[in-house]
Amino acid sequence: MSGFSDEQLAAIRAQFPALAAADSPTSPTSGYIFAENAGGSQVLLSVAEAISSYLLTTNVQMASYALASRAESRVSHGACAAAALLGAESPDDVMLGQSATQLVFSLSMMLETRVLADRAAGAEGAWQEGDEIIISDADHETNRGAWTRLATRLGLKLKHWPVTRVSNSESKYAVTLDPKVLETLVTSHTRVVAFTACSNLLGAFTDIGSATQVVRKVAKDALVCVDCVAFAPHRRITPRSWDVDVAFFSLYKTYGAHVGAMYVDPRVKETQLARLNHFFLHTPHAPPGMYPFQTSSVQYELNYSIAAVADYLVSLGTAKQVPSKVDWNALFGRASSEGELTALSRSEVDDALDAAYARVAAHETTLLQVIMPVLLKWADKGLRIVGPEDASSDARAPTIAFVLVDAQGNHRVGTSKAIHQALVRSAIGAQQGHMYAHKLVSSLGLDLADGVIRLSFVHYNSADEVRRTADLLTAIFQTLV
Numbered sequence: 001m002s003g004f005s006d007e008q009l010a011a012i013r014a015q016f017p018a019l020a021a022a023d024s025p026t027s028p029t030s031g032y033i034f035a036e037n038a039g040g041s042q043v044l045l046s047v048a049e050a051i052s053s054y055l056l057t058t059n060v061q062m063a064s065y066a067l068a069s070r071a072e073s074r075v076s077h078g079a080c081a082a083a084a085l086l087g088a089e090s091p092d093d094v095m096l097g098q099s100a101t102q103l104v105f106s107l108s109m110m111l112e113t114r115v116l117a118d119r120a121a122g123a124e125g126a127w128q129e130g131d132e133i134i135i136s137d138a139d140h141e142t143n144r145g146a147w148t149r150l151a152t153r154l155g156l157k158l159k160h161w162p163v164t165r166v167s168n169s170e171s172k173y174a175v176t177l178d179p180k181v182l183e184t185l186v187t188s189h190t191r192v193v194a195f196t197a198c199s200n201l202l203g204a205f206t207d208i209g210s211a212t213q214v215v216r217k218v219a220k221d222a223l224v225c226v227d228c229v230a231f232a233p234h235r236r237i238t239p240r241s242w243d244v245d246v247a248f249f250s251l252y253k254t255y256g257a258h259v260g261a262m263y264v265d266p267r268v269k270e271t272q273l274a275r276l277n278h279f280f281l282h283t284p285h286a287p288p289g290m291y292p293f294q295t296s297s298v299q300y301e302l303n304y305s306i307a308a309v310a311d312y313l314v315s316l317g318t319a320k321q322v323p324s325k326v327d328w329n330a331l332f333g334r335a336s337s338e339g340e341l342t343a344l345s346r347s348e349v350d351d352a353l354d355a356a357y358a359r360v361a362a363h364e365t366t367l368l369q370v371i372m373p374v375l376l377k378w379a380d381k382g383l384r385i386v387g388p389e390d391a392s393s394d395a396r397a398p399t400i401a402f403v404l405v406d407a408q409g410n411h412r413v414g415t416s417k418a419i420h421q422a423l424v425r426s427a428i429g430a431q432q433g434h435m436y437a438h439k440l441v442s443s444l445g446l447d448l449a450d451g452v453i454r455l456s457f458v459h460y461n462s463a464d465e466v467r468r469t470a471d472l473l474t475a476i477f478q479t480l481v
């Protein structure tokens with residue numbers, strides 16, 4: 001699969017007002033390069049329009065009059081789109097929330113309540129003190145903190161999956177998560193294994209299938225929880241084919257608004273979670289689906305806007321310049337109140353999403369091939385990529401972190417800030433610091449306040465933007481190293 005032609009890329013960028021402004025010679029942000037997409041991507045015009053349309057035309061509560069039914073159908077439309085993006089069998093298997101962090105925290109609370117009830121009832125198989133939770137050193141704190149606190153509250157043992165050096169590299173910073181290391185940690189007492197699908201700092205993809213196999217071999221019923229927040233902009237989330245129990249992402253990194261969406265295996269939902277919503281939603285007569293497990297609803301307008309992200313991703317796969325609005329309700333056998341929607345079958349959606357992400361991956365290799373060799377040229381002057389050094393999108397996303405080190409290999413503290421300042425002064429939106437991958441940065445012996453410089457590109461960045469960034473970095477390095 002090839003990436004995007006110049007014409008396709010121009011059509012893609014035209015759908016993002018911030019990128020259209022950057023491409024306009026007369027805009028105040030003309031020429032601006034958005035290279036901080038792992039922090040938050042730019043938003044589609046169609047997402048903003050969906051939010052506005054919901055608020056301006058259907059801003060009523062769920063009830064049984066016509067306008068309320070339309071509002072309810074729109075909210076369901078967004079939930080069904082989230083289910084399609086998460087590869088779920090049903091929208092009932094998808095929990096929506098304010099953010100990824102809130103969702104993981106909610107999940108940990110629901111597990112805790114159930115464990116305590118099971119322990120009190122002397123239930124067979126209840127988690128016991130001394131059972132284990134494994135978290136990874138590569139993760140954003142979202143998929144670490146909630147588990148760390150749960151382990152303390154339930155008297156569980158916390159184990160750490162460290163990052164290890166990529167086999168073909170000499171740099172101690174060229175690290176990733178290796179499932180072989182996980183093999184040494186999992187035991188029959190392991191209850192939770194939490195790890196990232198793609199580190200938001202290293203840019204490295206985890207071999208999720210192998211990691212899950214390692215877990216299932218020894219701890220068949222352990223809950224495997226995968227953070228896909230930094231993965232979803234680059235690759236398709238497929239928890240059922242990975243055989244994981246929980247996978248989540250956050251739409252503001254994937255071209256939408258700030259809403260979190262989490263797939264939860266229905267078996268886990270029924271057997272391991274207590275309901276978190278109001279007590280009267282705990283009865284067998286409570287509404288079906290995820291609502292009794294959520295802390296209420298997400299803002300309806302944001303919920304509805306998820307559909308616009310899914311429409312856009314489908315259009316990338318079908319190479320349509322203007323996305324069709326897909327009937328996401330119909331995909332899951334629900335009625336829709338919106339007109340002018342396109343009915344697609346599940347396999348048509350799957351094929352379109354697979355094709356979209358294949359194009360994204362091909363384009364990302366093009367971007368990596370521009371920037372990686374330029375950075376690696378400075379290795380003998382102390383530049384270290386923090387993450388795999390590959391210029392292919394097989395191993396990594398174009399989320400590229402680097403640092404400068406001295407002759408002894410120690411972080412030259414202050415240089416990350418200096419480089420970052422020079423980049424932002426030249427209208428390149430990059431990031432510097434620990435990116436909330438606090439444990440990762442400290443485990444690599446890097447200064448937490450100075451951290452790394454992170455450039456994070458996505459499919460809507462052009463090779464020209466990456467080249468301009470590389471040229472500027474070359475000029476900065478010439479004065480700094």
Ligand SMILES: Cc1ncc(COP(=O)(O)O)c(C=O)c1O
Nearest residue numbers: 099100101140142200229230250
């Ligand atoms: C990999 C990763 N996980 C989780 C999060 C947290 O997402 P949210 O802000 O929706 O809680 C982020 C945000 O930076 C992230 O990059």
